[in-house]
Amino acid sequence: MEIDLTTKLxxxxxxxxxxxxxxxxxxxxxxxxxxxLEAGAGGVVTKTITYDVNQQIQPRPRMHIVDxxxxxxxxxxxxxxxxxxxxxxxxxxxxxxxxxxxxxxxxREIEGVVIASIAGRTYEEWERLARMVSEAGADAIELNLxxxxxxxxxxxxxxxxxxxxxxxxxxxxxxxxxxxxxxxIGKITPHGANPVELARTxxxxxxxxxxxxxxxxxxxxxxxxxxxxxxxGLGGYGxxxxxxxxxxxTYNIVRELPQVVVIGSGGIASGLDIAxxxxxxxxxxxxxxxxxxxxxxxxxxxxxxxxxxxxRHGFSRIEDFRGLAIQNIxxxxxxxxxxxxxxxxxxxxxxxxxxxxxVCPYRAVIDRGEEPxxxxxxxCDVCGLCYTACPFDAIVINQMAS
Numbered sequence: 001m002e003i004d005l006t007t008k009l010x011x012x013x014x015x016x017x018x019x020x021x022x023x024x025x026x027x028x029x030x031x032x033x034x035x036x037l038e039a040g041a042g043g044v045v046t047k048t049i050t051y052d053v054n055q056q057i058q059p060r061p062r063m064h065i066v067d068x069x070x071x072x073x074x075x076x077x078x079x080x081x082x083x084x085x086x087x088x089x090x091x092x093x094x095x096x097x098x099x100x101x102x103x104x105x106x107x108r109e110i111e112g113v114v115i116a117s118i119a120g121r122t123y124e125e126w127e128r129l130a131r132m133v134s135e136a137g138a139d140a141i142e143l144n145l146x147x148x149x150x151x152x153x154x155x156x157x158x159x160x161x162x163x164x165x166x167x168x169x170x171x172x173x174x175x176x177x178x179x180x181x182x183x184x185i186g187k188i189t190p191h192g193a194n195p196v197e198l199a200r201t202x203x204x205x206x207x208x209x210x211x212x213x214x215x216x217x218x219x220x221x222x223x224x225x226x227x228x229x230x231x232x233g234l235g236g237y238g239x240x241x242x243x244x245x246x247x248x249x250t251y252n253i254v255r256e257l258p259q260v261v262v263i264g265s266g267g268i269a270s271g272l273d274i275a276x277x278x279x280x281x282x283x284x285x286x287x288x289x290x291x292x293x294x295x296x297x298x299x300x301x302x303x304x305x306x307x308x309x310x311x312r313h314g315f316s317r318i319e320d321f322r323g324l325a326i327q328n329i330x331x332x333x334x335x336x337x338x339x340x341x342x343x344x345x346x347x348x349x350x351x352x353x354x355x356x357x358x359v360c361p362y363r364a365v366i367d368r369g370e371e372p373x374x375x376x377x378x379x380c381d382v383c384g385l386c387y388t389a390c391p392f393d394a395i396v397i398n399q400m401a402s
Contacts, residue, residue, distance in 0.1 A: 036296055119158035355389050
């Protein structure tokens with residue numbers, strides 16, 4: 001079966017596949033744009049273009065991986081903590097970089113789209129930036145209304161500081177739309193705001209596409225020095241640990257606004273993660289941390305993982321499975337409340353490590369010394385903690401007979 005990963009986000013925005021390299025250190029100039037698309041990405045988003053000089057000068061150092069072994073394995077949850085700011089290049093330089101990148105993409109006949117991320121301090125700057133990147137050849141514009149490094153007290157109209165005010169968000173979207181004919185993408189912050197309401201505001205103002213969601217702000221302290229690590233302040237906190245949260249917000253946005261085109265983002269580390277976001281209705285995904293940690297080569301690895309998953313399930317196109325999981329996600333009031341399952345310890349697998357005995361809050365797992373423990377069904381509340389905690393998968397779940 002032939003797999004077609006083509007993804008359509010807008011009548012003017014068709015991608016060869018759903019993997020977009022997100023705005024960040026992997027898309028900091030024209031060379032990165034070309035290399036990212038040449039590596040197989042369906043699109044790239046530039047590092048955010050701004051006139052704010054304070055956002056152009058990077059702290060040094062500014063990046064930290066929490067649990068580097070898991071990060072390098074690419075199979076476990078880990079965190080990426082950083083204070084990487086917006087682009088060091090002024091907007092006028094970016095106009096040249098975009099033109100050069102588009103010329104090189106055309107010369108090499110590379111597939112993929114180039115999305116310009118912008119952030120203005122005033123409405124006039126938003127308008128000027130929109131016109132500039134449009135004239136420079138960008139295929140779409142992403143509005144940075146999500147940067148975790150822009151504090152709520154910031155005296156300007158960008159990042160998450162602007163996102164706290166729906167009227168400001170609405171005005172920014174409208175002003176940008178008035179100054180470009182390109183598709184406009186609103187990037188949503190999950191930090192201190194309701195992403196669903198932000199989505200409604202952006203769409204009502206004319207946003208064509210949404211990105212759900214950006215990173216949180218975090219703080220890591222060294223308890224010995226009693227100071228923040230490395231750069232001495234707060235940082236953006238993202239990575240695969242965030243995936244369940246971002247996935248839930250994406251699901252909620254798609255459920256509430258089913259006609260809106262949504263790009264999933266936040267914690268995507270594999271082709272299976274791409275599938276997860278598409279299953280809850282996203283049309284494409286943005287990936288940042290995984291590209292930063294593993295380089296552009298991981299793009300084809302992730303796309304191969306997605307294709308293999310699609311083959312296993314008999315899907316040949318992205319639209320074949322987009323949104324299929326939504327019908328399987330039960331609301332709270334429909335969750336099972338009856339004791340229709342039982343947990344059983346499999347003696348042949350049990351190593352008598354005692355984990356299940358320790359974690360059971362109902363004292364239902366009976367310690368039998370040198371013999372494998374057993375589950376007392378009269379005490380068991382079927383919470384599932386022993387089942388998920390067992391390091392040897394020695395506990396099974398079965399449905400009781402009627």
